[in-house]
């Protein structure tokens with residue numbers, strides 16, 4: 599007759615635990631080697647987080663690789679067109695100044711010298727127009743097309759700019775910038 603509380607699997611579990619502790623660790627492991635952890639643990643405490651396998655670590659490094667000129671270009675246009683889409687319909691004087699200044703800063707600091715030099719010329723020939731959201735996004739579409747043309751890329755139809763770069767999907771328009779309805783603030 600088994601004793602109360604006696605688990606008929608106890609001898610089996612003890613054997614497996616001993617096997618795990620003493621036999622399944624790597625024989626060539628150093629004292630700090632993570633492989634010193636038993637490969638099979640019967641402990642009830644949660645196991646420590648595993649270190650990433652080498653192939654995942656390599657993938658992470660690959661993501662830190664330098665960007666190409668094309669990737670930086672796409673990311674920059676995405677930011678600029680999104681800024682233009684979110685630009686207030688009636689911007690303040692400061693917002694108009696900021697839009698102009700932003701484009702000029704890009705023409706000086708853009709991380710591709712030939713692109714920056716070319717964009718300075720584009721701005722000289724096409725001064726920034728940021729009197730309203732519609733004006734700014736149409737102007738940006740136009741200068742993007744000037745760059746597209748110089749690179750032999752297709753011209754984008756600017757009547758479709760709002761469909762391509764709409765306002766951000768934020769609940770209750772919480773991403774909208776405040777502008778002004780003060781006509782003196784132009």
Ligand SMILES: Cc1cc2nc3c(=O)[nH]c(=O)nc-3n(C[C@H](O)[C@H](O)[C@H](O)COP(=O)(O)OP(=O)(O)OC[C@H]3O[C@@H](n4cnc5c(N)ncnc54)[C@H](O)[C@@H]3O)c2cc1C
Nearest residue numbers: 668671672674675712713716717739740742743745754759
């Ligand atoms: C200010 C600036 C200057 C640059 N100058 C140079 C340069 O001198 N030499 C160089 O090699 N590269 C330059 N680039 C990068 C280049 O413009 C492209 O970004 C890059 O070649 C990748 O092109 P893409 O075909 O993926 O589309 P991108 O031109 O990056 O466009 C991204 C997306 O925007 C949409 N789009 C395209 N045209 C318009 C438009 N007119 N209006 C609205 N949306 C549009 C399309 O959906 C497109 O897929 C410049 C980038 C910037 C931001």
